[in-house]
Each structure stands twice: as C-alpha cells, then as structure tokens.
Amino acid sequence: QSVLTQPPSVSAAPGQKVTISCSGSSSNIGNNYVSWYQQVPGTAPKLLIYENNKRPSGIPDRFSGSKSGTSATLGITGLQTGDEADYYCVTWHSSHWVFGGGTKLTVL
Amino acid sequence: EVQVLESGGGLVQPGGSLRLSCEASGLTFRNYAMSWVRQAPGKGPEWVSALTDSGGTYYADSVKGRFSISRDDWKNTLYLQMNSLRAEDTALYYCTKGPSSDAFHIWGQGTMVTVSS
Numbered sequence: 001q002s003v004l005t006q007p008p009s010v011s012a013a014p015g016q017k018v019t020i021s022c023s024g025s026s027s028n029i030g031n032n033y034v035s036w037y038q039q040v041p042g043t044a045p046k047l048l049i050y051e052n053n054k055r056p057s058g059i060p061d062r063f064s065g066s067k068s069g070t071s072a073t074l075g076i077t078g079l080q081t082g083d084e085a086d087y088y089c090v091t092w093h094s095s096h097w098v099f100g101g102g103t104k105l106t107v108l
Numbered sequence: 109e110v111q112v113l114e115s116g117g118g119l120v121q122p123g124g125s126l127r128l129s130c131e132a133s134g135l136t137f138r139n140y141a142m143s144w145v146r147q148a149p150g151k152g153p154e155w156v157s158a159l160t161d162s163g164g165t166y167y168a169d170s171v172k173g174r175f176s177i178s179r180d181d182w183k184n185t186l187y188l189q190m191n192s193l194r195a196e197d198t199a200l201y202y203c204t205k206g207p208s209s210d211a212f213h214i215w216g217q218g219t220m221v222t223v224s225s
Contacts, residue, residue, distance in 0.1 A: 050211035
C-alpha cells in the first residue's frame with residue numbers, strides 16, 4: 001500500500017479533459033516536488049511532469065501538473081486514444097522515492 | 109540523445125546473486141545521479157536504489173543490506189549487485205537517469221530478473 005493515493009481508474013471520451021489526483025501528506029507531497037509518469041503497456045515509464053508543473057522537452061502542453069497542499073493533480077486535455085496508459089505520481093518520502101499506486105486511463 | 113541500456117538479468121535460485129549493469133550514453137555520466145526502479149509483473153513501479161553524483165547511496169527498505177549500487181564513471185556504467193535474492197525480487201529492473209529535481213528523466217527498457225527454484 002503506497003503512501004500516495006491515486007484513483008485506480010479514470011475514463012473519458014476522445015477530445016475531452018481528464019484529471020488524475022495523487023493524495024499524500026506533509027511528509028511527502030506537502031514538502032517535496034511531484035513528478036508524473038506515463039506507462040503504455042509493454043513499455044518503460046516516461047516522464048511527463050517534474051517539479052510539480054514543468055514539462056520535459058517533447059511533452060505536449062496537453063499535459064499539465066499542479067500541486068496544492070498535500071495533493072497533486074495531472075491534467076490531460078484533448079484526449080487521444082494514444083493516451084490510454086497507466087499514470088503514476090512520484091515524490092520524496094522519508095529518505096525514499098515513492099510511487100503512487102497508479103491510475104489506468106481509458107479513452108472511451 | 110541520452111540513452112541507458114540495462115543488462116545482466118536472468119533466472120536465479122532463491123538465495124543467489126546477480127549483478128545488473130546499465131550503460132549510459134549521450135551524457136557526462138559522472139555529473140548525474142542514477143537509480144534503479146523495478147516493476148513486478150502486473151504491479152506498479154517501485155524505486156529500489158539511487159546513487160548521487162557525489163557518491164551518496166539510498167536504498168528501499170525492502171533491499172537494504174542485500175543490494176548494493178555502484179558506478180564506474182570511466183565506463184559510463186551503473187551497477188546493482190543483488191545478493192540473497194528472494195522470490196519477491198522477481199521484476200523488470202529499470203535503470204533511470206535521476207533523480208534530478210526529484211524526477212527520473214530517462215528510462216531504459218529494463219532487464220528481467222526471475223528468482224525461482
């Protein structure tokens with residue numbers, strides 16, 4: 001059981017917007033950066049967001065991140081079928097890096 | 109282009125040892141922290157160990173005392189020595205560039221470790 005809580009699944013139609021939450025505590029999210037990763041089945045995770053809201057080069061601005069208090073949120077607009085994947089949040093907690101349990105995004 | 113390539117995985121009996129390697133290219137290797145992250149079949153990723161550019165080491169509680177991370181900056185290679193392996197160590201092991209700004213920026217394709225008799 002992770003110290004970071006994510007919804008197991010979310011879904012939305014193509015072209016729509018979806019948000020994925022990551023809930024933690026003052027011991028992790030509340031005082032540290034959050035990063036987000038996309039993992040398409042059968043492939044390695046890919047960094048989408050770092051330092052709460054920054055995108056690496058090559059990541060489209062359809063992906064956004066935010067943090068408030070002890071929670072973080074990943075937003076995806078203009079959903080595409082290629083966005084179907086598992087999404088994970090990561091942060092620092094008690095001298096370790098921890099992953100959230102993951103959220104499976106289905107694009108209906 | 110920065111790339112990392114893992115090797116060294118395989119089938120090992122419980123209690124056995126294995127050493128994973130990760131060769132990096134496209135970067136000044138000695139300037140960056142590097143990490144190992146694993147993913148058991150059907151599960152989410154789990155951070156295993158990190159080695160900073162200054163030589164600091166970090167381990168997950170589940171592997172502390174059994175795994176050892178090291179690097180050879182001349183060979184641009186990161187290692188993970190895994191001893192006293194258990195069935196629960198069975199996973200795909202990824203090498204990553206990072207953490208940098210608390211994020212893992214580049215990932216390899218992974219090398220599979222199976223612990224079974």
